[in-house]
Amino acid sequence: MSITLDQVTKRYQGAPVVNDVSLEVAQGEFFVLLGPSGSGKSTLLRAIAGLTGVDHGRIALHGQDVTHVSARQRGVGLVFQNYALFKHMTVGENIEFALRVRHMKAADRLKRRRELLRLVALEGMDDRLPTQLSGGQQQRVAVARALAHKPQVLLLDEPFGALDAKIREELRRTIRQVQRELKITTVLVTHDQEEAFALADRIGVMNLGRLLESGKPDELYARPATRFVATFLGAANLLLARQTTQGIRFGSTPVRAHPTDKLDGGREHEVVAVLRPEEIELAPTRDALRTNFIANGVVEELVFTGALERMRVRMTSGAAEGQLVSSGAENHASSAFLDVTRTQYEHRAFPVTLQQSVAVGVRRIHVLPTPLSSYTACASGPEAAERLARHPFLAELAARMKTRIASRVEPTLAAPDRNVAASTPISGVAVIATQNNLLQQSEWLLQNGAAELLVLPSQAAPPQRVLIHWADDSARRSTLAVAASVLRHVPAEAVYLGILPGAADDAQKPLGVRALLDARSEAQSVHGLEMRTELHFGGAAEALNRQLGESTDQMLILGISSLQQLRDQFGAMLASPVPYSLMIVYRPAKELEVNPRLDGIRDTGGAGERAALS
Template sequence: MSITLDQVTKRYQGSPVVNDVSVDVGEGEFFVLLGPSGSGKSTLLRAIAGLTGVDHGRIALHGRDVTHISARQRGVGLVFQNYALFRHMTVGDNIEFALRVRRMKAADRLARRKELLRLVALEGMDDRLPTQLSGGQQQRVAVARALAHKPQVLLLDEPFGALDAKIREELRRTIRQVQRELNITTVLVTHDQEEAFALADRIGVMNLGRLLECGKPDELYARPATRFVATFLGAANLLLARQTAQGIRFGATPVNIRALEKIDGTREHEVVAVLRPEEIELAPTRDNLRVNYMGLGVVEEMVFTGALERLRVRLTNGAAEAQITPPGDAAASTAMLEVTRTQHEQRTFPVTLGQSVALGVRRIHVLPTPLSSYTVCATQKAAAERLASHPFLTELASRMKTRIATRTEPALAEGTDAETPISGVAVVTPGVDTAKQIEWLLRNGAAEVLVLPEQLLPPQRVLIHWANDAARRPTLAVAASLLRHVSAEAVYVGILPEGASDTQRPVGMRTLLDARSEAQAMHGLEMRTELRFGSAAEELRRQLNDAPDQMLILGISDLADLHQNFAALFSTPPPFALMVVYRPAGSSGANER
């Protein structure tokens, strides 16, 4: 591999801005790091260049560990957004600067300069000053200068940000041609999805310091694994649905999703579906639709954008219940779908504001995430509403682009069965008998329970543990889903009995390595690993008491474990955040990632 990053972490004032990032970039690959401002992508690029040190992890270029090697010795070329040209030097002198420092002969410098000017289409401009060039031309000079010393890796930090649209497109084409001609490994940082799609062989999407997903542009767009990637790579409607053995249901509306996309698993549960605006068809009636019927709606907004028409359609039947409305949305009672239509579709079926339409779907993608929404449960309405406004919960739901529902459940104290199954992640406050509360929720439909103390610091460290191998896979899936939205260090804690034999210890170490490999391969989650000895509950409680800003994700496959193996965790109301993941042994979770 040309570039290898292994658990690279960079902290500022104790908070990770780059959080356990691992990725391999192949020889000659054009790799784009895409993410919003503050996601950590530029810091990661500077770490690769050697301009920023790292607090943890390893950086290798062409098989050579350069983690602690200076920038000059790494053999990389770097292009900044602001060009960083020497204003008093000519174009030729700017390009030759790195070659002069390396004491290259004048004739060789001149030959290299002419070769690079040809590459970036600036032949004959050797004697001009940067102030005599346009922004696009200055950036071409910056690219030529970065390539002058024949680096093995080219790093581009938002090089098109200061340019207008037409020049950006021309420069993108030039850089791609140069990269292909030289076959140089290139990493580009950008927040612009169009740039990423136009240039990348592969895209890595970052948010909150984590590398969430890597893949080919078309694959990430069509089959994202996370909410953030789905909504960051273009417009997307996020919908809650109920997956059953027979298919999927939006509110009261069944949709034959198996005809649209293969889905795995038979466990009935709530899922998050992605519906791209261009995958929605409008028709005057249900009978006129050529695709799967979804529901009815009213056109509330129309915007002409040239090649496309953008609409917002208010859902008016049972499908409206499926709409995810983020916390704090003023339109919480109004379910809207974003729709885009081509010129041909507009001519085939013209619509006007206020018109009733039938909606059909060509393709729906179900996200392989086990965390769909949050349902706050309490015995009294006031307590449920108070917990629903918990700062950590509202921040988490906002980042996940999901909703928080409240549910008053007197049966939570009485121990009788709930009238209807609980959907999503059940959320409760710790009480006198937290273990019984958790067990009741898990028996009544919840697959995950989040226990939130009233006074809670945002977790900086999340411990992960499962009771047995049957709980491993779903626990990792939940941990990965949660940690995509929490800026915290992930640590899997393997625990062996006190006095474990010499033959058990190597098995424990292999378990740690297998857990880390599975988390990375299946879920894109980088986590540290620790091996401890003693009672699982007591050891976890001891570690959690060491610092106030920690959280525990605990996986079980038998409800009896709550009282038999983890009673020490609940001997007093836990002062830390706790997520319990429950999948009965033998249940299907094939679609969870």
């Protein structure tokens, strides 16, 4: 491996800007770090270069640990967005700088300079000053200069940021060419997905300091695992759907086609479906569709962009009931819009005009393997439910997840009664405000179909640290899936707390450590989630309370496999209103045993069935 990052964390004023990033870049690979501004990608690049120290973790170049080696000794080539050329030196002097540092003979320097200028197609420009060159030429000089001392790793920090489109493309080609010719391991940071696709052997998508996913461009595009990657890498329509034995159902409209991903289990549950705009087909009537019908709609926006025609279709029936979450940021929760792109060919086959009614079909559906689909704010009265739905942390979480918050009035919540069942099973994550009869409310909601329950104190802020604990191993898989999903949308550090009874003897300790390692490796391999682990002794509730009391701005994700567990082990914690955000993940153990071929990351419980079982 040419570059190895192991759990690299960098904090700025307490908050992690790079959060537990592990990554391997192979020799000669062109790796692109893609993310919005503020996602920590530049900080990560600077950490690799050695210009920024890390607070935690290890960095190795070519198998050699360089975590504590200065930037000067690391011998990487770095190219900045603003070129950072030495303005008082000529192009030739700039390129020779690294060689002069190394006391290379003048003749050799000249030879190398010629070589490099040829490489970046700037022959004969030796005596120009940087100010006499265009932006594109300056950046070429910067690339040549970064390569002068034959670094084994080339790092580029948004190298095309300051250039206009035409030159950008040209320079992009040059850089790709240079990289291929020298077979140099390269990491490029950008926020431009087009650039990432054009250059990368492999793309890593970062958000909120975390490396969410990495993979080949086409694979990431076709099969993203997270909402963020689905919408950041190209455009995507996110729709809430229900997964049933027959396949996917949008509202009451079943889609018979087999989704591209194999669906597990036979239980019905809410999922997030990704529909790429180019996979959507329009036709005058439902019968004229060659693909699976999902909705009827009206064309609301129509933009001609040359090769493609972009439009926005408002769904009037069918999938519209399923509530849509569009990648278009604004008012995504209330309206059911679909982004559609069509080629000229498709346009000629079926020209549409504004306000025309169309039938909408879809060629390909990708279901995200995320357990958190949507939120339902539950309260005993309508005002309380509304207020809860507007909770700032919840709103932020939902906005980041690009999902909706429904509110639901359950009068029974005022005095939860085991014998009163909810009219319909609760779908998505149930959200309640923290209060006195928390335990009873939690039990009732979990009994009535909620697989995840989020308890929010009125002042809850986005946490800086997320503690993860599960009551027994059967809850591990689902808890980790939920934790991974939460942590992709919250800039917090993750800590798994393993707790052994206070009376644990020495024979049990290795088992405890083993459990920690298992948890870590599963989080890493299945979810790409890096987390720290801690082993504590004593009663579970006391140990957790101790940790949660350490500082504010924490969140607890608690996995249980039976309601009895919740009452016996954690009842004491829930006896009074909790001051932290709490996510309870409930998967009945029995059901897991019945269904051994669960896919791990997609084991959201079948709501209806569970209600019947318990």
